[in-house]
Amino acid sequence: xxxxxxxxxxxxxxxxxxxxxxxxxxxxxxxxxxxxxxxxxxxxxxxxxxxxxxxxxxxxxxxxxxxxxxxxxxxxxxxxxxxxxxxxxxxxxxxxx
Amino acid sequence: xxxxxxxxxxxxxxxxxxxxxxxxxxxxxxxxxxxxxxxxxxxxxxxxxxxxxxxxxxxxxxxxxxxxxxxxxxxxxxxxxxxxxxxxxxxxxxxxxxxxxxxxxxxxxxxxx
Numbered sequence: 142x143x144x145x146x147x148x149x150x151x152x153x154x155x156x157x158x159x160x161x162x163x164x165x166x167x168x169x170x171x172x173x174x175x176x177x178x179x180x181x182x183x184x185x186x187x188x189x190x191x192x193x194x195x196x197x198x199x200x201x202x203x204x205x206x207x208x209x210x211x212x213x214x215x216x217x218x219x220x221x222x223x224x225x226x227x228x229x230x231x232x233x234x235x236x237x238x
Numbered sequence: 239x240x241x242x243x244x245x246x247x248x249x250x251x252x253x254x255x256x257x258x259x260x261x262x263x264x265x266x267x268x269x270x271x272x273x274x275x276x277x278x279x280x281x282x283x284x285x286x287x288x289x290x291x292x293x294x295x296x297x298x299x300x301x302x303x304x305x306x307x308x309x310x311x312x313x314x315x316x317x318x319x320x321x322x323x324x325x326x327x328x329x330x331x332x333x334x335x336x337x338x339x340x341x342x343x344x345x346x347x348x349x350x351x
Contacts, residue, residue: 145249149290152256156286159263163275171272171329178321179266179279183259185310186290192303193294201306208310212317219328235328 143194150190157183170222174215181211248296255289258282272329273336280322287314 157180164176188204216235221227223235262282269275291311298304 145252149252149256149293152253152260153290156259156263159260159267160279163266169272169329171325171332172275175272175276175279175325176266178325179262179283182283182287182314182318185314186255186259186287189291189294189307189310193297198301198303201303201310205306205310205313208313208317212313212321215321216324219324223328223331235324235331 146190146194150187150194153183153187153190157187174218174222177218178211178215181207181215185211244296248293251289251293251296255286255293258289259286262286271336273326276322276326276329280318283322284315284318287311287318 160176160179160183164173164180167173167176185204185208188200188207192198192200192204217227219235224230259282262278265278265282266275269278288311291307291314295304295307295311298307
Protein backbone atom coordinates (compact mmCIF):
# COMPACT_ATOMS: atom_id res chain seq x y z
CA UNK A 142 0.00 0.00 0.00
CA UNK A 143 2.84 2.35 0.84
CA UNK A 144 4.09 2.21 -2.75
CA UNK A 145 0.70 3.36 -4.07
CA UNK A 146 0.66 6.21 -1.56
CA UNK A 147 4.17 7.31 -2.51
CA UNK A 148 3.38 7.20 -6.25
CA UNK A 149 0.25 9.32 -5.65
CA UNK A 150 2.30 11.77 -3.58
CA UNK A 151 4.82 12.06 -6.42
CA UNK A 152 2.00 12.76 -8.91
CA UNK A 153 0.72 15.51 -6.61
CA UNK A 154 4.23 16.97 -6.35
CA UNK A 155 4.44 17.02 -10.16
CA UNK A 156 1.13 18.90 -10.28
CA UNK A 157 2.43 21.41 -7.74
CA UNK A 158 5.53 22.00 -9.90
CA UNK A 159 3.32 22.62 -12.98
CA UNK A 160 1.14 25.03 -10.99
CA UNK A 161 4.27 26.88 -9.84
CA UNK A 162 5.39 27.27 -13.47
CA UNK A 163 2.01 28.86 -14.30
CA UNK A 164 2.21 31.08 -11.21
CA UNK A 165 5.62 32.38 -12.32
CA UNK A 166 4.72 32.79 -16.04
CA UNK A 167 1.03 33.72 -15.85
CA UNK A 168 0.38 36.76 -18.08
CA UNK A 169 -2.45 38.15 -15.92
CA UNK A 170 -2.70 38.33 -12.15
CA UNK A 171 -5.74 35.99 -12.26
CA UNK A 172 -3.62 33.23 -13.83
CA UNK A 173 -1.29 33.52 -10.88
CA UNK A 174 -4.16 33.37 -8.38
CA UNK A 175 -5.59 30.23 -10.06
CA UNK A 176 -2.17 28.60 -9.89
CA UNK A 177 -1.76 29.49 -6.21
CA UNK A 178 -5.26 28.13 -5.50
CA UNK A 179 -4.35 24.82 -7.17
CA UNK A 180 -1.06 24.76 -5.24
CA UNK A 181 -2.91 25.24 -1.94
CA UNK A 182 -5.46 22.49 -2.62
CA UNK A 183 -2.66 20.10 -3.57
CA UNK A 184 -0.85 21.00 -0.33
CA UNK A 185 -3.91 19.81 1.62
CA UNK A 186 -3.84 16.51 -0.29
CA UNK A 187 -0.09 16.10 0.23
CA UNK A 188 -0.47 16.58 3.98
CA UNK A 189 -3.29 14.00 4.05
CA UNK A 190 -1.13 11.55 2.08
CA UNK A 191 1.88 12.14 4.35
CA UNK A 192 -0.41 11.39 7.32
CA UNK A 193 -1.28 8.02 5.75
CA UNK A 194 2.34 7.27 4.77
CA UNK A 195 3.88 8.09 8.13
CA UNK A 196 1.00 6.68 10.20
CA UNK A 197 1.08 9.76 12.45
CA UNK A 198 -2.65 10.52 12.68
CA UNK A 199 -2.30 13.91 14.36
CA UNK A 200 -0.99 15.49 11.16
CA UNK A 201 -4.47 15.38 9.61
CA UNK A 202 -5.45 18.45 11.65
CA UNK A 203 -2.85 20.44 9.70
CA UNK A 204 -4.59 19.50 6.44
CA UNK A 205 -7.98 20.42 7.92
CA UNK A 206 -6.83 23.90 8.96
CA UNK A 207 -4.93 24.46 5.71
CA UNK A 208 -8.06 23.70 3.67
CA UNK A 209 -9.87 26.52 5.51
CA UNK A 210 -7.02 29.04 5.39
CA UNK A 211 -6.41 28.42 1.68
CA UNK A 212 -9.95 29.43 0.68
CA UNK A 213 -9.96 32.56 2.86
CA UNK A 214 -6.54 33.55 1.49
CA UNK A 215 -7.60 33.18 -2.17
CA UNK A 216 -10.76 35.26 -1.70
CA UNK A 217 -8.87 37.89 0.32
CA UNK A 218 -6.13 38.18 -2.31
CA UNK A 219 -8.76 38.51 -5.06
CA UNK A 220 -10.49 41.28 -3.14
CA UNK A 221 -7.20 43.04 -2.49
CA UNK A 222 -6.26 42.87 -6.18
CA UNK A 223 -9.64 44.22 -7.32
CA UNK A 224 -10.26 46.95 -4.74
CA UNK A 225 -6.69 47.75 -3.54
CA UNK A 226 -8.22 47.67 -0.04
CA UNK A 227 -9.73 44.87 2.06
CA UNK A 228 -12.31 47.22 3.63
CA UNK A 229 -13.61 48.87 0.45
CA UNK A 230 -16.77 47.65 -1.29
CA UNK A 231 -19.06 48.76 -4.10
CA UNK A 232 -18.37 49.57 -7.75
CA UNK A 233 -16.12 47.01 -9.46
CA UNK A 234 -16.01 44.57 -6.55
CA UNK A 235 -15.48 40.83 -7.13
CA UNK A 236 -19.20 40.24 -6.56
CA UNK A 237 -20.11 42.88 -9.15
CA UNK A 238 -20.03 40.76 -12.32
CA UNK B 239 -10.94 -11.49 0.42
CA UNK B 240 -12.58 -8.26 1.58
CA UNK B 241 -9.15 -6.79 2.34
CA UNK B 242 -7.96 -7.51 -1.19
CA UNK B 243 -11.01 -5.85 -2.74
CA UNK B 244 -10.62 -2.81 -0.48
CA UNK B 245 -6.90 -2.61 -1.28
CA UNK B 246 -7.47 -2.54 -5.02
CA UNK B 247 -10.41 -0.15 -4.73
CA UNK B 248 -8.35 2.27 -2.65
CA UNK B 249 -5.32 1.93 -4.94
CA UNK B 250 -7.49 2.62 -8.00
CA UNK B 251 -9.00 5.72 -6.35
CA UNK B 252 -5.59 7.07 -5.28
CA UNK B 253 -3.89 6.49 -8.63
CA UNK B 254 -6.75 7.94 -10.72
CA UNK B 255 -6.77 10.92 -8.37
CA UNK B 256 -3.05 11.47 -8.91
CA UNK B 257 -3.47 11.10 -12.68
CA UNK B 258 -6.28 13.70 -12.70
CA UNK B 259 -4.05 16.04 -10.72
CA UNK B 260 -1.24 15.80 -13.27
CA UNK B 261 -3.72 16.24 -16.16
CA UNK B 262 -5.03 19.40 -14.51
CA UNK B 263 -1.48 20.69 -14.11
CA UNK B 264 -0.76 20.06 -17.80
CA UNK B 265 -4.00 21.83 -18.71
CA UNK B 266 -3.01 24.76 -16.51
CA UNK B 267 0.23 25.06 -18.48
CA UNK B 268 -1.00 24.47 -22.01
CA UNK B 269 -4.49 26.01 -22.38
CA UNK B 270 -4.57 29.30 -24.33
CA UNK B 271 -6.55 31.78 -22.21
CA UNK B 272 -7.45 32.40 -18.60
CA UNK B 273 -10.95 30.89 -18.64
CA UNK B 274 -9.89 27.60 -20.21
CA UNK B 275 -7.06 27.37 -17.68
CA UNK B 276 -9.59 28.02 -14.91
CA UNK B 277 -11.73 25.23 -16.36
CA UNK B 278 -8.83 22.74 -16.27
CA UNK B 279 -7.72 23.78 -12.80
CA UNK B 280 -11.16 24.00 -11.21
CA UNK B 281 -12.55 20.69 -12.43
CA UNK B 282 -9.49 18.55 -11.78
CA UNK B 283 -9.01 20.20 -8.39
CA UNK B 284 -12.38 18.96 -7.18
CA UNK B 285 -12.19 15.50 -8.75
CA UNK B 286 -8.57 14.89 -7.69
CA UNK B 287 -9.33 15.85 -4.08
CA UNK B 288 -12.48 13.70 -4.08
CA UNK B 289 -10.74 10.57 -5.41
CA UNK B 290 -7.64 10.83 -3.22
CA UNK B 291 -9.59 11.46 -0.02
CA UNK B 292 -12.02 8.61 -0.82
CA UNK B 293 -9.00 6.36 -1.38
CA UNK B 294 -7.57 7.36 2.01
CA UNK B 295 -11.02 6.90 3.63
CA UNK B 296 -11.26 3.31 2.33
CA UNK B 297 -7.88 2.58 3.90
CA UNK B 298 -8.65 4.28 7.20
CA UNK B 299 -11.89 2.43 7.92
CA UNK B 300 -13.97 3.62 10.86
CA UNK B 301 -11.86 5.86 13.09
CA UNK B 302 -11.48 9.48 14.18
CA UNK B 303 -9.18 10.13 11.21
CA UNK B 304 -11.90 9.13 8.75
CA UNK B 305 -14.25 11.73 10.26
CA UNK B 306 -11.56 14.38 9.82
CA UNK B 307 -10.94 13.23 6.23
CA UNK B 308 -14.67 13.54 5.55
CA UNK B 309 -14.61 17.07 6.98
CA UNK B 310 -11.69 17.99 4.68
CA UNK B 311 -13.60 16.54 1.72
CA UNK B 312 -16.70 18.56 2.69
CA UNK B 313 -14.71 21.81 2.96
CA UNK B 314 -12.93 21.19 -0.33
CA UNK B 315 -16.18 20.37 -2.14
CA UNK B 316 -17.65 23.65 -0.90
CA UNK B 317 -14.65 25.93 -1.30
CA UNK B 318 -13.08 24.78 -4.61
CA UNK B 319 -16.11 25.67 -6.81
CA UNK B 320 -16.68 28.87 -4.82
CA UNK B 321 -13.08 29.99 -5.35
CA UNK B 322 -13.29 29.16 -9.09
CA UNK B 323 -16.52 31.13 -9.37
CA UNK B 324 -15.06 34.13 -7.54
CA UNK B 325 -11.99 34.05 -9.83
CA UNK B 326 -14.04 33.86 -13.03
CA UNK B 327 -16.28 36.65 -11.80
CA UNK B 328 -13.38 38.89 -10.80
CA UNK B 329 -11.80 38.38 -14.24
CA UNK B 330 -15.10 39.26 -15.95
CA UNK B 331 -15.48 42.40 -13.81
CA UNK B 332 -11.93 43.30 -14.84
CA UNK B 333 -13.14 43.35 -18.50
CA UNK B 334 -10.99 40.54 -19.82
CA UNK B 335 -13.58 38.68 -21.94
CA UNK B 336 -12.94 35.06 -22.99
CA UNK B 337 -11.39 34.31 -26.37
CA UNK B 338 -14.17 33.05 -28.63
CA UNK B 339 -13.74 31.37 -32.00
CA UNK B 340 -16.49 30.61 -34.49
CA UNK B 341 -19.93 32.21 -34.68
CA UNK B 342 -20.87 34.41 -31.73
CA UNK B 343 -23.85 33.23 -29.69
CA UNK B 344 -26.39 36.02 -29.04
CA UNK B 345 -26.48 37.15 -25.43
CA UNK B 346 -23.05 35.75 -24.56
CA UNK B 347 -19.85 37.76 -24.12
CA UNK B 348 -17.72 37.67 -27.26
CA UNK B 349 -14.13 38.60 -27.95
CA UNK B 350 -12.92 41.51 -30.05
CA UNK B 351 -12.32 39.42 -33.20
